[in-house]
Amino acid sequence: MYIIEQGKIPANYSGDIPRFLEDLTARMRQLGPQLMKVRERPVVKDTIGNIPGGYTVVRVHFNNPGFWLLHCHFIFHTDVGMVLVLKIGERYQMREGSGSFIATSSSTRTSGWFWF
């Protein structure tokens, strides 16, 4: 995941997040293919910090079919929508599960829970 743009939502939006997202989306669409060249040597990230009242635009190259969870690390923020599931690929491209949960990456197992 590469950061395309980060910032604070300008005060002139007065909390009108839908209007801000509409304008941001329009601006990103205008940039189109240039988005691939925003940064010559982007840093690859899997976790991104966001300032309060801020936003981040990322570019992601998905090459692993499955369901991916994007979430805020403040679990109570899921209540306000800071979580989403992305379906990448089609069902036939996804691997069958083994029937048991497999820990990946650097997760630490504590009493059956996995913390990422």
Ligand SMILES: [Cu+2]
């Ligand atoms: Cu959050």
